[in-house]
Amino acid sequence: MNRPPLGPLHVLTDARGGPQALAAVAAAVAAGAPVVQVRAKDCTDRVLYEFAGQVVDICRPAGATCLVNDRVDIALAVGAAGTHLGADDLPVAAARRVAGPGHLIGGTARDPELARRLVAEGADYLGVGPAYPTTTKTGLPDALGPARIGAVAAAVAVPVIAIGGITAERVPELLAAGAAGVAVVGAVSGSADPAAATRQLLRALAAHVR
Ligand SMILES: Cc1ncc(COP(=O)(O)OP(=O)(O)O)c(N)n1
Ligand SMILES: Cc1nc(C(=O)O)sc1CCOP(=O)(O)O
Numbered sequence: 001m002n003r004p005p006l007g008p009l010h011v012l013t014d015a016r017g018g019p020q021a022l023a024a025v026a027a028a029v030a031a032g033a034p035v036v037q038v039r040a041k042d043c044t045d046r047v048l049y050e051f052a053g054q055v056v057d058i059c060r061p062a063g064a065t066c067l068v069n070d071r072v073d074i075a076l077a078v079g080a081a082g083t084h085l086g087a088d089d090l091p092v093a094a095a096r097r098v099a100g101p102g103h104l105i106g107g108t109a110r111d112p113e114l115a116r117r118l119v120a121e122g123a124d125y126l127g128v129g130p131a132y133p134t135t136t137k138t139g140l141p142d143a144l145g146p147a148r149i150g151a152v153a154a155a156v157a158v159p160v161i162a163i164g165g166i167t168a169e170r171v172p173e174l175l176a177a178g179a180a181g182v183a184v185v186g187a188v189s190g191s192a193d194p195a196a197a198t199r200q201l202l203r204a205l206a207a208h209v210r
């Protein structure tokens, strides 16, 4: 089974979607972002479907991997490579049954026990956070910090992607703790210069490859 590649930098879209979010994605992909996750909230299925299709169209020619947050149906409908699922979304095992073996599936885990369970269900990678305090999403537990991210990474054989409050300066300690990569919203999608922000994160990741 050949699943698409999973790079070390996941750029998540501004959850409001729209042309500005797309422009940031285009800049990030042009700057070399290997993975884009479509994360749009509070919109209709039709709007999400159209937005996700536009992100796939940006990613495909550049060879970037496109994932869709929350919705395996939308991911399959637009030909995205995978889906990221959290505690309120379709369970990983159910999404795997729907999407089949070639679809990348990520799950959100915050501790080693859940991490092992999600991998047993069929997750290809785990998003683990919040690594640090973040203002992008409310209702999250306290920040885990690099050590607790590392404990999750040590418990599983799949890549762990740290998320939450991540900047280029924080990349070294996360990789040193065992993360395989990072996922960001604000650092790229909220940046005045998403291309420069992407390059800075990629440099930090390349300098600290384990
Ligand atoms: C890489 C990555 N990790 C974690 C998340 C969070 O997903 P989820 O728990 O489903 O929360 P929402 O993103 O839906 O608010 C993620 N999206 N990506
Ligand atoms: C969407 C999301 N999920 C998180 C989790 O810990 O599960 S933290 C987060 C927000 C990440 O945004 P930023 O890079 O701007 O901090």
Ligand SMILES: [Mg+2]
Binding pocket: 069, 070, 084, 085, 086, 087, 088, 089
């Ligand atoms: Mg979700």
